[in-house]
Structure formats: C-alpha cells, structure tokens
Amino acid sequence: MKCLGISSHISLGLLALLAGCSSDSSSTSAVDDLKSSIEGDIEGATENNNVCLNDGYSAMQGATGEILCMDSAGNLSFWINPDGSFGYPESSQEAGTPDSNSSASESGAASSDSTSTENIESSASATGSTETPASCADSKALYTINGVSYYQSAQGYIYYYDGACNQVKVESAVSSSSAKPSVESSNDSQPTVSSSSVTPVENSGDIQTPQSSASTTPAENNSSASTATSNASTSNGNSPTIKYAGAAATIENDNGCVNIDGGTVTITCAGDYNFSGNGDGQIQVNAASTDKVELYLNNLTLSHSSDAPLYVHNADKVVVNLESGTTNTFSDASTRTTDYIKADGTKDTTGAAIYAKDDLTIKGEGTLKVTGNYNNGIHSSNDLRVRGNPTINVTAKNNGLKGKGLVDIEGGDITISATNGDGIKSDECNVSGTDTTITEGKGIVDIKGGKITITKAGDDGIQAYNYVFIRDSVSAPTINVTSTGKGIVSENRVYINAGKIDISSGDDGVHSNMNVYFNGGYTTIAAPKNDGVHADSTLTINDGTIYVTNSYEGLEAWYIKANGGITDVYGTNDAWNAAGGNDGSGNTSQGGQSNWGFPGGGGMGPGGGGMGSSSGFLTITGGVHHAKTGSGDTDGIDSNGELTISGGVVIVECQISGGMGGSFDSDGNANLTSKTVLGFSSGSSEKGSNYSVSFSTSSYYGTSNVAFKPTISGRYMVTTTGQPSQVSNVSSYSKSVTFPSGSTVYYNE
Structure with missing residues (x-):
C-alpha cells in the first residue's frame, strides 16, 4: 500500500457512523455483502492509485498507520491496517465501534453491544497501538480504532491525542496522480505533444517543494537588527481564543503556547488558535519546524503601525481558516522599523501584510481583505495554497499573491490589485553568479479552480519562473487579467x-x-x-x-x-x-535553446543540435x-522558414496594401495540402494557388x-x-x- 501526499483536514459528519447496524439477519447480510464487495475490489485494485478504491471513498490517515476509508456521506465504512488486513465498524469496541458512552451512541448509533458479527481479518494485531492517556481526554470519544480514541472539535475536524496529550488532527490521505508530457515522434524531427496528456511534470500528489532549512526567529527591537532565537513549547491540549481590542489582546483557554505583549501575540507550538476583535498589533508564529499551526479567524481586524500584522517566523506550515460568514481584515504599515536576523546572519524584513517564511494555506468559507502598503499583499517564502471557497481581496503596492516556491489555488473568489508588481507570482530558481536556471518543483503557479480577477497589475498578471499550469482538476477556473505588462508569463512553460x-x-x-x-x-x-x-x-x-x-x-x-x-x-x-x-524577445536563430521543456530534453531541433540556424x-x-x-505590409499565415x-x-x-506576403507566406518550402483552406486578400499571396x-x-x-x-x-x-x-x-x-x-x-x- 502506498499513501502519497497530505491535504488539509476535512470536517466529517461521523456522529452517526454506525446508525442502522444491528444483529438482525437482514442487516448482517447487508454488512456481509459490503465486506465481500470491498474485499473483491481491494484484491483487484493493485494498479489503482486511490487507496480506498474509485467508488466514492475518501481516505484519512489513522493514528497507528491505518487508512480510514470514509464513504461519500462521510461515514466510516472500513479501514486498512499497515499489514494489509482490514476491519469494519460493526466489529468489537476495540476494532472501531464508538465508545458505549460516546456521542455516537447518544445520537442513536449502534454501540458495541448491538452487533454480533465477527471482524473479518481482525485489526487487533495492528502494531503501534497505544491507549489514549486518560488524563488527556476532555470530551467523550467519537470512536476508537486499534486502541486510539478519536474526538471531534467544535470546528468539526477529527483529532486524537499523542502520548504528551497534544491534539493531533487527522488529515486526509491523498493518492498520487500523474501528469507528465507525452512526447511523440515526428516526421519533421520536431517534438510534438499528444493532445490528451500535455501536462507539466509534477511530483506525486500536490506539487511539493522542500521545506526551508532556515529558522528565522525575531527578537523585539524596533530600531536595529535583532538575532533569531528558537522557540518550542508543548500544548496542554486546549484551543485558545484570543481577542483584540485596540493595542491589547486577551486570551481564554490558554494552552501554554501563547505569549502576549500588548498587541503582539506570539504562538510557540502546534495547535488551533481562534482570533477575533479589532486591534493594532501582530500575530507572530514562532513554533518548531515540525509544527502545524491553525489560525481560525472570526471577524478579526488587525493592522500594524510599523510592521506586518501576521508574520510566520517558523513552523512546518500555517493554515489560516476563514470562518463562514465572517470578514477578516489585515493591513500593514507603509514603512518598516524592525529587521530580523536569519540563521545565515542576513537581515529579513516582513515584506507583506501577511508574511510567512514557511508554507501558508488560506482556506474556509469566509472573507479575507488584505492591504499591503509596504510591498506585497500575501507572501510565502515556500508554498502558498488556497483551499475551499474563501473570498480574498488583496490590494498591494507590489505583488498581490506570492508563493516563492509555489502558488497553488484550488478554489475561492480572489480579487487582486497590484499597483507596481505582479498579480500572482512564483519566482524561485537556482542562481549561479549572474545566471538563473529552472528548479523543478519550484517557481510554479498551479490554478486548479476558483475565480481570479486581477483588476490591475503594474507589471505582469500571473508570472512563474518555472511554469504556469491552468487546469480543471477541481473545477474549471475563471481568470480575468488586466495588466500593464504581460498577462500570463513564464520563463519556461x-x-x-x-x-x-x-x-x-x-x-x-x-x-x-x-x-x-x-x-x-x-x-x-x-x-x-x-x-x-x-x-x-x-x-x-x-x-x-x-x-x-x-x-x-x-x-x-x-x-x-x-x-x-x-x-x-x-x-x-x-x-x-x-x-x-x-517585443524583441524572439530569436530567429534560437541556437542557445537546448531543450523543449521536457524532462531530459536536450537538442531536439533540426539536426539534433538545439534549434539550429533555421528561421522558423x-x-x-x-x-x-x-x-x-x-492593412499594410501584412501576412495572414507567415513562416520565416517552412x-x-x-x-x-x-x-x-x-x-x-504594400510589400510582399499576403494570405500565406514563407521564406522556405510551403506545402498546402488541406482541402479546407481559403485565403481572402486585396493582393496576391506569395504561397498557395x-x-x-x-x-x-x-x-x-x-x-x-x-x-x-x-x-x-x-x-x-x-x-x-x-x-x-x-x-x-x-x-x-x-x-x-x-x-x-x-x-x-x-x-x-
């Protein structure tokens, strides 16, 4: 079994996951039929990329290595253990039914006493099972699998506790998908690409870029450079609620990982943090490099008089969740008075209203309004992702959205005004002296759905150093670009x-x-x-x-x-x-181009040595x-070569109306054999009859x-x-x- 990629968490309606299961014969027969069907599908699914098969199931990563397979309604249907065995929710309490005192039982779902069928290929032997420490439990378990109890948060996501009583959110396990160019042979020695499979080369699953190894941690200093320090804390399992009022913030349900100094709120460990109110200050994330921090915004308005209102110094990733029906606003200062010293000794300044040194995801159903008065609107030095269906409005002095390694948009309604820069930008590359080269897996803008409106771009609308990829893997996107420079542009593809x-x-x-x-x-x-x-x-x-x-x-x-x-x-x-x-960017000789944008391509032009000296x-x-x-010296279809x-x-x-050319023109051989060709002109055509x-x-x-x-x-x-x-x-x-x-x-x- 191969599980590739981890996407954002999903809210599941699991409270009735066993509703309707009983020990009567008709119900048992239905369950047996389900088992037989699933077993047959699993046996014949060795070439299937979906670990839970292609019949509507979604896969979630369990705590002890098992894959939890949810049906289309979000109910647990079965799970697959690391050793390949699998189990079903009608089995014993230990194998995955809700606790007898759990919310599922209270809502009418069957408890472990309501079924007498045996677990097929029981999962009791799964390795790594550990009971949830009793001291951690702050609510009734939703269900238990392989000794691990699962709970549902107020926000609707599923979590369990590790040995240190830290909440661990259950993530969905995403299967791989291939997207590689299909290069075909050609009679004219030119590379061609099949019409059904032309897609950029990707890593499996979501396009991933390596995490930054630098840990940037500021110290408070408003006038001079400050040296980075490393902060790491352990949560007590609570989900804090922080409320801003003017230049101060207050906290409820403290988890031991929040430091408040006036309007500066510093988060030092993984967990869920709820924010609301109206204030002047900064949310700083300075957690361990393995920590995932989730910020839930509920009508938060935050500005800063001399810096960025949201700054991610260090984390594995930060997710900004926009609560449904809320409007959340960030605006930064037009100048900066604070420098931060990075691990390599160089200075770093927050270059955006929302500025992250690590992966940043924006998701939810709410609204986010960002004004970047200093430079960019939203910036990630690694990957910037948009998930779900948020409404995002960005006004920036320079770039609107920038993910240096990757900008990955799956949905939402995004409006951008970038006064002097690009609307959306990803520009990571390899730099050697004065030369830059493509880095595969970085410098990518990948738009899979949503509505994007770039009302103004002082430079380019959408720009990527490696490639721009616009597709409908989630939904068909709608993109409107108004730019002073190029509309959509890439150095590569x-x-x-x-x-x-x-x-x-x-x-x-x-x-x-x-x-x-x-x-x-x-x-x-x-x-x-x-x-x-x-x-x-x-x-x-x-x-x-x-x-x-x-x-x-x-x-x-x-x-x-x-x-x-x-x-x-x-x-x-x-x-x-x-x-x-x-525009002067073309080159009729093209002798310097050594590949055609395909992996390993090197000199596929005429004569096998790059593009050669042919004119086109x-x-x-x-x-x-x-x-x-x-009108004028114009050509309809013109080739400076063949x-x-x-x-x-x-x-x-x-x-x-002058010169030479006409409907069809070429400086080399011309061969017009299609029967459905028509040329209309006020002057004769150089080529064709x-x-x-x-x-x-x-x-x-x-x-x-x-x-x-x-x-x-x-x-x-x-x-x-x-x-x-x-x-x-x-x-x-x-x-x-x-x-x-x-x-x-x-x-x-």
Whole structure:
C-alpha cells in the first residue's frame, strides 16, 4: 500500500457512523455483502492509485498507520491496517465501534453491544497501538480504532491525542496522480505533444517543494537588527481564543503556547488558535519546524503601525481558516522599523501584510481583505495554497499573491490589485553568479479552480519562473487579467488546459521564454501593442479556443504547431508568425535553446543540435482557424522558414496594401495540402494557388469543401482544390463552426 501526499483536514459528519447496524439477519447480510464487495475490489485494485478504491471513498490517515476509508456521506465504512488486513465498524469496541458512552451512541448509533458479527481479518494485531492517556481526554470519544480514541472539535475536524496529550488532527490521505508530457515522434524531427496528456511534470500528489532549512526567529527591537532565537513549547491540549481590542489582546483557554505583549501575540507550538476583535498589533508564529499551526479567524481586524500584522517566523506550515460568514481584515504599515536576523546572519524584513517564511494555506468559507502598503499583499517564502471557497481581496503596492516556491489555488473568489508588481507570482530558481536556471518543483503557479480577477497589475498578471499550469482538476477556473505588462508569463512553460480566461495586457497576452501549450479552455486576449501569444521556442495548440481580439502579431513562436482547437486571431501586422517578434524577445536563430521543456530534453531541433540556424517552422495538422490582419505590409499565415498545412480548416483574411506576403507566406518550402483552406486578400499571396476572384462582405465564397463569408472586400483568393466561386447555399456542407468574432465557416471533412 502506498499513501502519497497530505491535504488539509476535512470536517466529517461521523456522529452517526454506525446508525442502522444491528444483529438482525437482514442487516448482517447487508454488512456481509459490503465486506465481500470491498474485499473483491481491494484484491483487484493493485494498479489503482486511490487507496480506498474509485467508488466514492475518501481516505484519512489513522493514528497507528491505518487508512480510514470514509464513504461519500462521510461515514466510516472500513479501514486498512499497515499489514494489509482490514476491519469494519460493526466489529468489537476495540476494532472501531464508538465508545458505549460516546456521542455516537447518544445520537442513536449502534454501540458495541448491538452487533454480533465477527471482524473479518481482525485489526487487533495492528502494531503501534497505544491507549489514549486518560488524563488527556476532555470530551467523550467519537470512536476508537486499534486502541486510539478519536474526538471531534467544535470546528468539526477529527483529532486524537499523542502520548504528551497534544491534539493531533487527522488529515486526509491523498493518492498520487500523474501528469507528465507525452512526447511523440515526428516526421519533421520536431517534438510534438499528444493532445490528451500535455501536462507539466509534477511530483506525486500536490506539487511539493522542500521545506526551508532556515529558522528565522525575531527578537523585539524596533530600531536595529535583532538575532533569531528558537522557540518550542508543548500544548496542554486546549484551543485558545484570543481577542483584540485596540493595542491589547486577551486570551481564554490558554494552552501554554501563547505569549502576549500588548498587541503582539506570539504562538510557540502546534495547535488551533481562534482570533477575533479589532486591534493594532501582530500575530507572530514562532513554533518548531515540525509544527502545524491553525489560525481560525472570526471577524478579526488587525493592522500594524510599523510592521506586518501576521508574520510566520517558523513552523512546518500555517493554515489560516476563514470562518463562514465572517470578514477578516489585515493591513500593514507603509514603512518598516524592525529587521530580523536569519540563521545565515542576513537581515529579513516582513515584506507583506501577511508574511510567512514557511508554507501558508488560506482556506474556509469566509472573507479575507488584505492591504499591503509596504510591498506585497500575501507572501510565502515556500508554498502558498488556497483551499475551499474563501473570498480574498488583496490590494498591494507590489505583488498581490506570492508563493516563492509555489502558488497553488484550488478554489475561492480572489480579487487582486497590484499597483507596481505582479498579480500572482512564483519566482524561485537556482542562481549561479549572474545566471538563473529552472528548479523543478519550484517557481510554479498551479490554478486548479476558483475565480481570479486581477483588476490591475503594474507589471505582469500571473508570472512563474518555472511554469504556469491552468487546469480543471477541481473545477474549471475563471481568470480575468488586466495588466500593464504581460498577462500570463513564464520563463519556461505555460500550460492552459481548461477554464475561461480573459486577458487585457500592455505587453504579450500569454508569453513564455520557452514553450506554450493550449490543451483546452477558452482564452480571450487583447494585446494591441504586442503579441497575443508568444513563445520563444514552441507554441503547441492541441485543443481549446484562442480568441485574440487585438494584437500586433496574434500568434508568434519560433515553431508553431496547431494539432486542433479553434483559433480566431486578429493582428495589425501578421496574424500568425513563425519567427521573432515585435517585443524583441524572439530569436530567429534560437541556437542557445537546448531543450523543449521536457524532462531530459536536450537538442531536439533540426539536426539534433538545439534549434539550429533555421528561421522558423509553422505546421497545421488540425483544428479550425481564422486569421485576420490589418492593412499594410501584412501576412495572414507567415513562416520565416517552412510552412505546412496538411489538415484542419484555415481561413485567412489579409488586408495587405504594400510589400510582399499576403494570405500565406514563407521564406522556405510551403506545402498546402488541406482541402479546407481559403485565403481572402486585396493582393496576391506569395504561397498557395492564387485566383483572381473578386469578393465582398455580402456573400459566401469557396469551394465544394469549404465556404466562408469574408468581413473584407478584395480580388484575390487562395484555395487548394481549384477555382473558388460565390456559394449561394451552405446547407450542403456537413459541418460548421462559428468563430468567437461571429463569422461562420462551413466545410466538409
């Protein structure tokens, strides 16, 4: 058995987990049927990544190594021991039924006396079982498995006690999921990527980054640098409640791990801490590097006159829980008067209103409002995660959300205004001298769901050094970006696999210094001064819709490969261009690129030695595409090297009014063999078969294979199947696609 990854805790309705179980024959038969079904599934599930099978179960990590398997209603169905044996809740008290005096019994659930069936492959032999110390118990146990009693907190999560009476929260055990690029061979010696499996290389489960080894611990000093110290405490099991009032804070239910000095509240060990009130002060987390600290916010308003209101010095991870129906507000000072000395002797200053040196997770159903007057809004020097469905509003002088190692968003409604910086940023990399290189597993923005609105970004909207990954593994995300710089950008790779994305940018809409992949979703881009989509190396379109409403050049890369999808592109210069571009980031020689963004890739270009000296490649094998240009020396589909259109539907409207080019242009070989190709232009095309056919905006034109009503008038058409003409009836065509701009193409495959 292999359990990979630990996600945030889940609240379970377990109070009636055994309701309905009894010793009568019909009930026993139903339980036996369940056992048989589960045993059969387990026996045949050796290749299944879900440790509790793929039938609606969720897995939780038990205290002694067992996996607790909950059904879709959140009830305990069975558990699997470390030795592979398993048990069921109808077994004896020791094997997992509620205590006879527990809440479950009081609510009508069967006690251990209500069943006479034996435990199949009893879990009594599980190793590591220890009875819960009697002195720890502060409430009635919910249930007991292998000698460990489990309890339910007021917040709804499940926990047990360790030998030192510390509360240990039960986490869900997440199975692994693979997401690796699938590299296929290609006749033109160029790498291609399959349309169904193009995803970045990840570690198993959630993308993990190594924990920081540095322990940063401040001492109080408002005027000079202070030296870090290490704090570690042991909780007595309580969950403190801290309330702010002005420059002071008070505590109830102290667990022995909270120090209060005026408005400064320092937390020194793992546990749950409840905060409310309105004050001027700081919450400091300075726990052990193995401690998980949970902060529950219930209408807390906290500002600080000279520092960050929330500072995580040290912990394994900190989770900020936003209680449902509450609004919680943090704002920091516009200056800093305190420096903190890190373990390596360098200075550290809180660079955000919420500033964490370790992993930080924000979750819940409440609202969080953050104003970063000094620099960033929310910052983690490791991983920043958003879980659940919180509402987060961030206004920042620099970056809105920054997770140096990772920004991982699964849900929520997030609004960001970043005056001078990026909306969302992850920038960790390896630095050697003046050079920086990619660090796998770091420098990642991974958006799996939620609604993200970046109303203003003084620089880029979403930026990652390694890669940006937009997908729908939780739900299809909705992303709206307004930026002065680029909309979505990465030094390495950009993957758009799902979601509805709307970008308005002062620079490129989507940009990568290496590769961009479109595998799904609906992306709308307005980038009037630069490129709609730009990749210094490769742009691959496998699926999804790309709608470039305005750009200098619509789609640009050294190598453009369209295998599928729908594109509707307008460029005032070229609509598609396989070469360098207006923003100056392209490189027509590309000799310095040594891989294509795949693991182990090294020199996969023509001739096997990087990209070589070729000027570009443009290949269309599938999809439905509409390309339109402005007037001037413009090209519809342009390659500074080779041009191949062997499949797909391609409609070009080129308003050339000088120079050379037209609907289709290439500086190398051109091979247009798809039967569903149409070019409309006011001047002849350099490539393809030109026909002198006048056209207007009032009629459809084409061949028996394809027809389109142009939005411009002219006198030259390009087709691949002979003389085009006016089409009076489009009902004879078997298929049609309406582009986002409103025009419809009719065609036969």
